[in-house]
Amino acid sequence: MTEEGGTPEALRQWRRVVVKLSGEALMGHRTHGLDAETLERLALDLVETAALGVEIAVVVGGGNFFRGIEGAEKGIERARADSIGMLATVMNALALEFAIEKLGQSARVLSAVPMPSLCQPYSRQAALHHLSKQRIVILAGGTGNPFFTTDTGAALRAAELSSDVIMKATQVDGIYSADPKIDPKATRYTKLTHDEAINKNLAVMDTAAFALARENKIPILVFSIKERGAIRAALEGKGLATLVLP
Numbered sequence: 665m666t667e668e669g670g671t672p673e674a675l676r677q678w679r680r681v682v683v684k685l686s687g688e689a690l691m692g693h694r695t696h697g698l699d700a701e702t703l704e705r706l707a708l709d710l711v712e713t714a715a716l717g718v719e720i721a722v723v724v725g726g727g728n729f730f731r732g733i734e735g736a737e738k739g740i741e742r743a744r745a746d747s748i749g750m751l752a753t754v755m756n757a758l759a760l761e762f763a764i765e766k767l768g769q770s771a772r773v774l775s776a777v778p779m780p781s782l783c784q785p786y787s788r789q790a791a792l793h794h795l796s797k798q799r800i801v802i803l804a805g806g807t808g809n810p811f812f813t814t815d816t817g818a819a820l821r822a823a824e825l826s827s828d829v830i831m832k833a834t835q836v837d838g839i840y841s842a843d844p845k846i847d848p849k850a851t852r853y854t855k856l857t858h859d860e861a862i863n864k865n866l867a868v869m870d871t872a873a874f875a876l877a878r879e880n881k882i883p884i885l886v887f888s889i890k891e892r893g894a895i896r897a898a899l900e901g902k903g904l905a906t907l908v909l910p
C-alpha cells in the first residue's frame with residue numbers, strides 16, 4: 665500500500681463490486697434532493713468503470729430526501745419513518761438508472777421493497793442475471809426492513825452477491841484517526857483490518873454493516889466521491905483511499 669492509497673494490482677483483481685452511494689453524494693452542492701449535473705457525473709463514472717469489464721451493483725442511500733432516524737426525532741413512529749426513508753432510496757435509484765441509460769449503458773433498478781410498476785423486486789437471482797449481462801444493477805430499498813441503513817444493505821448485498829469489495833463513497837478521502845474537520849492532527853489510514861477499525865472505534869459504516877463485512881471477510885474501500893471519475897480511479901488504485909482488509 666503506498667501513501668497515495670494504491671495497490672493497483674490488487675484492486676484490478678476486483679471483478680464484481682458493490683458501490684455504496686449515499687443520498688448526499690447525489691445532491692451535489694444542493695442542501696437536499698437531486699442535482700442533475702452530479703447525477704450525470706456519477707452515471708458517467710459508473711459507465712466508464714463498467715467498461716473496464718467490472719460487474720457493478722450500486723446501493724443507493726436516501727438521506728438527501730429523508731432519514732428515518734431524523735423523522736423519528738420529529739415524532740414519526742420509527743418503523744414508519746424508515747419506510748419513508750426506503751422510498752427515498754427508490755427515487756434516487758430511478759433517477760440514477762435514467763442517467764446511466766441516457767449514456768447508452770443498460771441498467772436495472774431492483775428494489776428490496778417490491779413496487780413492480782416502477783422497477784423489479786430484488787432477488788439474488790435477478791441481480792446475478794443482470795450482472796452477467798453487463799447491466800449496472802441499482803439496488804434500492806436498502807435491506808427492505810426498518811431499523812437498518814443502506815450501509816447495511818450494501819454489506820448484505822455484497823455478501824449475497826459474492827462481491828469482491830464494498831466501495832464506500834464518502835465526502836472524505838478515507839478513514840481518519842479523528843474527524844479531520846475538527847482535529848487538524850487527524851491522519852488518514854491507508855490500510856486497516858476490520859478488527860483495527862472496530863477496536864479503534866472508527867466510524868466507517870454503521871456497526872451492523874461493519875460486522876457483516878467483517879464476518880464475511882469483505883474488504884471495504886473508503887474513498888472520496890467528490891472528484892470526476894472517482895469510482896473508476898478508486899478501482900484502479902489511483903487517488904487517496906483507505907482499504908479495510910480482513
Ligand code: UDP
Binds near residue numbers: 750808
Ligand atoms: N432504510 C431502512 N432500511 C434499510 C435501509 C434504509 O429503513 O435497510 C431507511 C432509513 O430510514 C434510512 C433511509 O432509508 O435513514 C435512507 O437510507 P440511509 O440513511 O442509509 O441513506 P444515506 O445516508 O446513505 O443517504
